Amino acid sequence: MVERLRQRGVARLAPSIVAGGLVVFAVLYVLVIAEPDDGTGGGWRTTTFGSALDDPGGFLQVLLDALTFAGLLFVVASGFSLIFGLMRVVNMAHGSFYLLAGYIAYEVQQSMTGQGFSIPGSEVNTWEWVFPLIVAVAIVAVIGVVLQQLFLSWNQGQDLRQALITIAISVVIADQVIAHFPRTGVFEVGGGHAVSMTWPGWTERFVDLHLWDVRYSLARLVMLGIGVLVGVALYLWLYRTKTGMVIRAGVDDRQMTAALGISIQKTFAIAFLVGAGLAGVGAAVGSSQGNIASGQDTQWLLNSLVVVIIGGMGSLLGAAAGSLLYALVLTFSASYLPIIGDECCTNFSIVLTFALLAIVLAFRPQGLFGRAG
Amino acid sequence: MRRLRSWKLLLPLAALVAVGSVSVSGSLAAPSQANEVRVAIMTDCKGAFAFGYELDIGGAQAAFAQYAGGKPKDRKKPSAGMTGIRAGGKDVNIVGYGCGDDTAPTAIKETRRLMEQLRADVMVGPLSGDEAVAVANYAKTKPLKTFIIGTAGSQDPTMQIAPRNMFRYHGDGAQWNAGLGEIVYKRLGWRRAAIIMDDYSFGWTSSAGIIADFCAIGGRIVKRVFPPLNTTDYAPYIRQLPRPGTVDGYFWVVGGTGTGASLKAFEQAYGKLDPKQHAGNLFFAFLGADKEVAPKVVGAYLGGFGTAPGLKRSSSVGTRICPLRTGSSTTTTTLPGRSSKA
Amino acid sequence: MRLWASPKTGVERLVGVAVLVVLALGPALFSDFWVSTILTQTLFFGIAASSLVFLYAYGGMISLAQTALMGISAYLLGNMVTQRVPGGETKGLTLGWDPTLALVLAIVLTTLIGLVFGAVASRSFGIYFLMLTLTYAVIANYFFGQVTQFGGFSPIAGINQYTPPFVGEIIGHPDKLYYIAFGTALAVYLVTRYLVRTPFGLSLQGIRDDPVRMSSLGYAVPLHRALAFAYGAFIASLAGILLVWWDGQIAPGNIGIGATIELLVMCVIGGLARIEGAWLGAFTFIVINNYVRDVELPVIGGSFNTIIGLVFLAIVIVSPDGLMGLWDRLWGSLGRRGGGAGPVPAPSPVAGGGTSS
16 A cells, blocks of 8 residues: 555545545544534534434435435436447437336326326225336337437447437427326326326335334335346346347447347347336336426436446446445435535535546546446 | 738628618518507416416406407417407507426526517516516516516515516415415414425525414424425435424425425325325415325315416315415515525 | 638638628617527527537537536626625625626636536547536536525526626617627637647647547647637636626526537537537527427427427438538539538548638
């Protein structure tokens, strides 16, 4: 270590020391430094819960909030990452796919339950949640492949042009979705206002963790479970099947793979199918968790971008790590940034997101698990 | 030196372009008649409030049909326009409809189009708080035009910026909530409450009304939480609220796309919503659009908003609408825009 | 040296001078609305677009952060000049500083921020660079939208009341602002044209074409790219100042992803390969945007966004170099008399094609 210091010089290590110090400080702040809010205005150490030692239950709940949100982030971002990793296409329409799928799933669930006005969760069974998801995923996946065949199959290698094409597609899809969805509701057709899917009734309960009296929402745990499930399925597909092997080979060296006589075009189509489909899965989960509304296309495009920039393009592990880090920063900064009066500072969480990006990029421009080039 | 030669070639060309552009600009500026009033109506056709586009325009034009002989071109589509309006001996022409998206820049873009390109004399609109702030600032630079706020509830346009040529004919967002604090204090026995609000001008104004009312009668707001507008995951902000049992109730001022999402997050943190523990501003009424959450807050009190589309079926939603005590809110009219955070 | 390298250059010069003359006579020729809205907007959005085109055409960097940088300078100015007085602005820091100082600071700070952004991104190339700058853009948008101390979701307004003495009152003087925008645009165009012929500009173009070779020749590749990005930020900051003088206010919506994409669309419509394309694209976009707002698409429905999206799609597919590229190709097909024409490859267009001096 000393040898390394001497070799590289302290000056060159300064950024590492600063970044490392910041990370250590953030962790210490959450674990021991913070103090609970006593309602007297607060200072730089005041947070809602105090430190993890003050309120371990609160800490655990925030941690679970972060983990479960990471599950949703992973589902959406892994699709984006897959398409990029294989095809070098920044699919800017990923958010628009999300938006479209969310509304489709909502409409299908509405017509299945036939409630007209409102659906209590207790009246939704598992099938009435899963089937809308399948329909939405299928439709969006097919739309994705058709668009890929029409617009992206003949200009391989023109990165920028392809990105521009997907931007144009995203503008058109988002505008069309707003014009035509939601179709059922108290207002006229269209408008893109917020609607939401309903989780199946059995998720509407709490799980007792038998730890610091924490009871946690089953629905949110299901969200994490879906994230893990998607991750495992993608792993098995990519690492245990022939198609997956071809895709990984394509990610590593597209030309060599094609030279081996493998139809890379077919592989691209499959990757786009799966990638767009994952946006659909994420949309069904996301619209059950929160809601679906115009404007979320850009939010989810940003979320996907941040995740893959942190984690590295085209890496499954990277998408998981990126989701986890991003969710941790978002959730903990909203809950553990100090409270100074009413004005400050929980609204600074976006600054920490940027800090996370800057730190990761300063040391690994290609992301945590990305490969150079 | 040789460069000069190009000027010889240039002159005819420039003249040609100039003539062309004069004719273009001439055709763009249609002659205006002295004996007409040009009216424009501006609301949202995109964004979180786009669902009200035709409804808003219909509302703005209703009086023309009732009192000024206006004939709608298409009864089912108010934005198709209206003919034959006469008022005070002048023809009233509706020259255009603005399409906002709930953001200030678009509101300005559309206002410029209506006032400068279509040369309207009067504009009715816009729909939401920040749009009205933007238009109010624009109105200052156009003292000869008249602006009538549509539904926007932020206080700034008529209290802070307050251009002389801008008018409001309904209460502002703080006034809409008058009575809400009092009713939960007296009927539900709330003494200590927490409030969660969108972190922007309408959220602050609306909360100011609730807080002023509730505190004036003796209640205490023990915690204020400010999620940013359009938060993706509300869970961390809900965690900042005091746990049920430590407060008597919660005021909700989360709108746009967040109403349902934030209430769901609350359920996932603390269990079923008890209508007696929750009160909200007008956005609770828009839960009609959010089919999952609406039945869970049946019976909750909410602030008023004239006749919002979601309110007309109040019996089936089951929400009770507070009386709108216009004119009585002496406390709220002295509140600056951000007093809710003071 | 001959007068013109080719007939094409000659025609371009003629058109260019004609456009300048028409613009200089602007207020006499056009209606008030055209001058104050269409043309003024064209000029300053063109400036912003030219920063993007400069970075792409000469640096090979497609930056989606230019709208954000524009917004950053506007926000800086707004935070520094507005005053917390009765009836005044309540958003932002309302520092109430001297307008001249604030103007200079806004431009300098934005350029410095651009330098930092550029330094962080200087080792990313191609599509990675695009994604990273897009992330900057979205984060800047969220920052100003969420951190209420610096603005928040509501606009900071009334900024154009506070102008430096050498500018004077601009509210109610659309012609003055028009000429300021015209002068700035002209200056930006000339300085950029000059810059790309300096040693710095030439090595930048070398880096665009082959960063590895330039690096092994001893050029500091990341430094050149960061400096170029800072210059782009400087241009964008000028556009931001003009925007806020024109509009009076700045809000997160001005720098949202929609606005970011709009600026890119302008550049692509005009043509990413040539600086002139920036203003051509801005003009085309603003005219379309203004006059199709009332148009409803038959059958598929949707708003003008669908129209713009489809136009954009068509341009990217048919002519990735936009209208200027179309123009270049037109000359190329006319018997290839005009040197430097012909189909221009999309990834790295000929720098300053069709111009010589």
